[in-house]
Amino acid sequence: MNIVMKEGYEDLIFMANQIGDFFKNYPTTEEAVEGIANHLRKFWSPSMRQRIISYVEKTEGGELAPLVRLAVEKLKSSS
């Protein structure tokens, strides 16, 4: 995972987008976003969640899939 070294977020972006890929087939956007946010809450450590939130804050999260970006925003508002 040496990509991490180039940019402090890339490992998490990759992982978060993968999670998004699983939930994107859910019937509604709400369900998908909730699924992603819930996964991050349950399985990511607070430091990882903080890192992805600050990525979205700093860069608007352009490299995140739209559903994932919504989920991170949801995470942010609930944390």
Next chain:
Amino acid sequence: MLTDRRIDLGTPGSPIEWIKYRNGHKNGATQNKMARFVPESEIQPKIVTLTIDGIEVSVPEGTSLLRAAALHGIMIPKLCATESLEPFGSCRLCLVEIEGKRGYPASCTTQVEQGMKVKTFSEKLAKLRRNVMELYISDHPLDCLMCPVDGDCELQDMAGAVGLRDVRYGFSGKNHLTSPKDKTNPYFTFDPSKCIVCFRCVRACDEIQGTLALTARHRGFDSVITPGPTHEFLSSECVSCGACVMACPTAALIEDTVIEKGLPLKSTITTCAYCGVGCSFEAQTQGYEVIRMVPYKNGHANHGHSCVKGRFAWTYALSPERPLKPLLRKKIEDPWKEVSWEEAIAYVASEFKRIADKYGRNSIGAVSSSRCTNEEDFLVQKLVRAVFHNNNIDTCARVCHSPTGYGLKAAFGTSAGTNPFDSIQFSDVIFVIGANPTDGHPVFGSQMKRRLRQGARLIVADPRKIDLVKTPHIRADYHLQLKPGTNVALLNAIAYTILEEGLEDRKFIEEKCDKVSFEKWMQFIRKPENAPEAVQEITGVPAETIRAAARLYATGGNAAIYYGLGVTEHSQGTTAVLAIANLAMLTGNVGKEGAGVNPLRGQNNVQGSCDMGSFPHEFSGYRHVSDFETRMLFEQAWNVPLDPEPGLRITNMLTEAVYGNFKGIYVHGEDLTQSDPDSNHVIQALKSMELVVLHDIFLNEMSKYCHVFLPGCSFLEKDGTFTNAERRIQRVRKVMPPLCGKQEWEVIQEIAQAMGYPMHYNHPSEIMDEIARLTPTFRGVSYEKLDKLGSIQWPCNEQATEGTPVMHKEKFFRGLGQFHITGYVPTPEKPSRRFPLILTTGRILHHYNVGTQTRRTQNVIWFKEDILEIHPSDAEERGIKDGELVEVTSRKGSGTFRCKITERVQPGTVYATFHFPESRANIVTTEISDWATNCPEYKVTAVQVSPLAKEAKEKTVAC
């Protein structure tokens, strides 16, 4: 040692299921006739009453006279019969007289009949038996006093029992006394001069192991037992399982250690520490010296069978390469210094405290091992949660079966397989996906083959033609030879077919599953992209084959799914587990014998280490750390506040280390550089930490980057429990004292104490008591009960006091079974012009994981190096010849392999084993991992294969 090889016909030892199976077999309810599962309560065997030697005896119909007599304490002399095998009737020693019947029938092959009057001893019978023995002995060396099995030989016993006093024929006639021994197998010797041609070995190899390696050459007096096709054991088809050695009544087939050292005097029952089958063994010793490991006939997972690893490859435990004193160095560039336990533990404790003070409590953590005991794993996570004050605990199960944990918990409610191994005897259809049981889980593989020989149908989904696809008397009905990385697409297409053709089990779904999730799933799965016709492009499996396999799975009767790392070690590992669970629910194949979803676990205690709360987000029994009630329970028991947030996984610990946020790690029984993806990243991370503690039995690769090495114990030196792939908790018993002076649980406890936390256990049984107090699914487990019952399958609690063999019977553990939408997402790892082939990985029978143990045994005689399999057309295109060294390059690195040209793999796919660190060399270690659990994708890597340059070849050969 009189107990092990002797067959005690008086004690029906095996579990009921097993006996039922065997009886069924005897009754001819087998060989292509399917035994259907009948609930225990409905079995009413007809009882037959007869008299034997004037005593009235009653036994179930179908019992042999030999057994009926034995059950009532009447021993009839016998040689070719043994409890573990079908009766054969060749030795003619067990003759009896039956009133009203002519002649002297063999009691082992004659079944009881109502009102029969049987005599087992008479003048005439005694004479006949003496004659038989006389013939045997006239062709048998009379060196009994010097024979390795003197005192443990059935021939000797029978000679005594029939009162043989002299041999009229002398020894000068035609005999086999000078036949040469076959010593080619590194673990046992065949001495034809001692062979009485009873065929027990041949039958053991056929019936128990299913390899059919042995036959008799020639006929009549000249017949000799021989391993085919080469006539010597080493190069034959024999897989060294030892079943023939176990069955042999004389010293014709005998362990070399017994020849060298004599018969063992003591026996301790313990559990194999290699794979997730969890075979029970008798560790037979003289003093503290292990003479041999003999599979325990009452073992609930193995019923007296074993494979070469557990049976013979235990000598690594005594390897002189094991460091037995703690080693310490302040900097990894420094040489190691041997220190006392006190100094090592004090240093570890003070460094962890210093680091946590300086960098914060989240800067330290631990990794535990699925090779260690439940008690050890429980203590390591307790050390982290209660003493380190964080949840940075992970286990090496992360890299193999974490998707199973996630997937089965989400679908069914427990992170575990649903059925016991024995349940396969009631399967009509067996669906094996991404697993290779005959190599990876050999003893269960043998049991599966037995069921298949009886006629169960077989579907194999694997990129490679594994042995099961075609093996003596077995042929898969369908081999779905899919492209690596396309499991989810295939499973979805199977589900699509079942729904489209209306083959689902509506009643099951309505009664037991969550309707909302089913409806949503149905909408998804019915999409045209999931149709076999659409998916055949992706998987490479013809639509019609997918459809046919789907029909068989859905309508063939009890259908069981067995899967392994070929399912989990993918970027969509968790999705595939969920898709498997969907299939089983869709067809009503959960909660009954012969069916279920059954992960085959790689290492011995993968199940246990997960159960014990070794993941950063959950306590023992799979309860999330954020769950208030559970956390309070633990806080009260441990008397510390606990962190409600998930901690870091292995990969995340390493990444944080590279960032400079994670500074100290305790690694128990694991080699992060070898078992974890991207070893460069691992090394960089380890180098940036201030304290790396390794607790293991060998100085593994990772030790190069460690500050403290704490010597560990082999399974022969510790007390504890392992939990196998069927949730079966079994005792590991100490056979010899720990060579390094301390059992591992003691060391963990001392670290906790040195860090100021009061941790005081006197024995691992007290740790299990704590686990039971704190974990609902383990509530009823104790060492006392384990000693009484032999093994327990969790959940074991007030509702199931002796454990639970089949799960989710009345309802799912979580209430209603949950369907999950499982969209196929191709892995980002794709073949390209530079890396046009897809490499997938697997294991071979004789080695285990990265080979740390098996490479230190004589198992290297079979495989000295890793093998790469390549299709003839791919080989030809590259000018590669069979057996030569090739270079395999991926985006991540390259390695050298011996190549084998074979049609087992398809064009475009290559397959390699990874048991030797030399070849591993970073090839399969891409950064891609499972989306849900970060289980690394070891099963798909784009590579190029090329002949090794000549100079390099010379260099490799030279070193």
